[in-house]
Amino acid sequence: MSTTSEQTLATRCVHAGEAADAHGSPHTPIYSTSTFAFASTAAILDVVEGRAAGSLYTRYGLNPTIQALEAKLAAIEGAEAALAFASGMAAEAALFLAHGRDGIVCIGDAYGGTLELLADQLPLLGIRTRLLLGSELERLDGLLADGFGLVFLETPTNPALEVFDIAAIAAQAHAHGALLAVDNTFASPVNQQPLALGADLVVHSATKYLGGHSDLTAGALMGPAQRIAPVAAWRKNLGSVPAPETAALLARSLRTLPVRVRAQNASALAIAEAMATDPRVARVLHPGLPSCPGHALAARQMTGSGAMLTLEVAAGKAAPAAAAAAVVDRLRLFTLAPSLGGVESLVTQPCTTTHHGLTPEERQRRGISDAMIRLSIGLEDPAELVADLEQALGGAGG
Numbered sequence: 001m002s003t004t005s006e007q008t009l010a011t012r013c014v015h016a017g018e019a020a021d022a023h024g025s026p027h028t029p030i031y032s033t034s035t036f037a038f039a040s041t042a043a044i045l046d047v048v049e050g051r052a053a054g055s056l057y058t059r060y061g062l063n064p065t066i067q068a069l070e071a072k073l074a075a076i077e078g079a080e081a082a083l084a085f086a087s088g089m090a091a092e093a094a095l096f097l098a099h100g101r102d103g104i105v106c107i108g109d110a111y112g113g114t115l116e117l118l119a120d121q122l123p124l125l126g127i128r129t130r131l132l133l134g135s136e137l138e139r140l141d142g143l144l145a146d147g148f149g150l151v152f153l154e155t156p157t158n159p160a161l162e163v164f165d166i167a168a169i170a171a172q173a174h175a176h177g178a179l180l181a182v183d184n185t186f187a188s189p190v191n192q193q194p195l196a197l198g199a200d201l202v203v204h205s206a207t208k209y210l211g212g213h214s215d216l217t218a219g220a221l222m223g224p225a226q227r228i229a230p231v232a233a234w235r236k237n238l239g240s241v242p243a244p245e246t247a248a249l250l251a252r253s254l255r256t257l258p259v260r261v262r263a264q265n266a267s268a269l270a271i272a273e274a275m276a277t278d279p280r281v282a283r284v285l286h287p288g289l290p291s292c293p294g295h296a297l298a299a300r301q302m303t304g305s306g307a308m309l310t311l312e313v314a315a316g317k318a319a320p321a322a323a324a325a326a327v328v329d330r331l332r333l334f335t336l337a338p339s340l341g342g343v344e345s346l347v348t349q350p351c352t353t354t355h356h357g358l359t360p361e362e363r364q365r366r367g368i369s370d371a372m373i374r375l376s377i378g379l380e381d382p383a384e385l386v387a388d389l390e391q392a393l394g395g396a397g398g
């Protein structure tokens with residue numbers, strides 16, 4: 001079904017990319033085939049040589065279920081085109097290979113796999129990479145002047161929920177002819193639209209909010225068709241397309257994305273406010289709280305503050321890592337798992353999971369304390385989640 005950019009996100013999430021089939025199915029069915037038949041050589045050449053749109057071979061992404069998903073993914077970020085991937089890392093790897101050849105600057109904290117790819121693996125291919133802390137932004141101009149062609153950032157970041165100014169950094173990159181790609185996984189398109197703010201490309205771990213149920217692994221990249229085409233060439237030969245079954249499951253999930261995320265936003269803010277007044281919590285990081293350093297910028301560039309929050313447990317005389325681990329281990333409603341964005345609330349302690357690979361000194365340099373616990377707020381009753389946190393903070397007998 002055709003949708004327009006004037007329609008609200010909720011309408012686009014339901015209708016974009018959907019085409020009724022010959023049987024009247026209201027949603028694109030699962031074409032779980034690897035290849036597609038043609039009536040003639042002329043007809044196959046029309047598709048192979050790009051004169052006609054059509055299904056051809058699933059690994060190329062030329063499969064109706066995958067293409068329907070991509071139309072929906074493009075619509076929800078207000079993009080001209082989108083590509084679906086087998087994972088968020090597959091999307092990032094193809095993005096970096098297609099657009100990062102002149103050098104990549106990553107700003108602030110990013111997902112551990114992203115940092116590993118940038119710091120350890122891409123340099124093996126001769127690709128220059130630099131990782132800047134948020135406090136080192138003054139170095140960006142020099143790197144851009146030196147020809148670095150791609151700037152990459154997450155905002156809000158993991159786990160400190162630092163917020164970066166997408167419009168300002170996009171303008172700075174563009175002044176040097178570079179591109180800005182934003183990982184919009186934490187915010188989701190419901191709360192932040194990076195392309196409208198000036199970013200060139202948006203990437204997602206669709207495993208998180210877009211999938212929303214912790215039951216699929218996928219990735220997405222959105223942007224102008226001209227920027228997406230070179231990435232599609234890498235995806236084709238890296239073979240990192242999602243299976244049609246996963247594509248259909250993700251399209252199913254996207255239909256409820258705004259409903260889920262808005263409810264999760266409201267719960268997270270209520271929980272953050274409750275935790276902010278609890279003396280057993282030293283600090284609460286959530287962009288919706290005025291006390292959070294990124295609050296004013298988030299209020300300008302985001303339409304909702306998201307459902308991620310990080311608590312720093314007041315450890316008292318106990319070792320910070322042990323004090324935080326004890327709280328995590330006492331939680332009953334929150335599931336201890338290293339992911340986010342699902343309907344179930346999840347908890348992780350960054351120093352034992354997402355940032356375990358960093359040295360204690362590097363964690364300290366990045367402002368990631370051992371007493372931090374990161375919460376991904378799901379769709380349970382927020383009062384019951386607060387009660388669970390209170391009993392866990394209270395200790396075994398509390």
Ligand code: PLP
Nearest residue numbers: 087088089111183185205207218
């Ligand atoms: N980007 C962010 C912000 C993430 O949190 C993750 C995974 O946790 C990724 C990218 C990588 O996504 P995936 O696990 O789907 O490959």
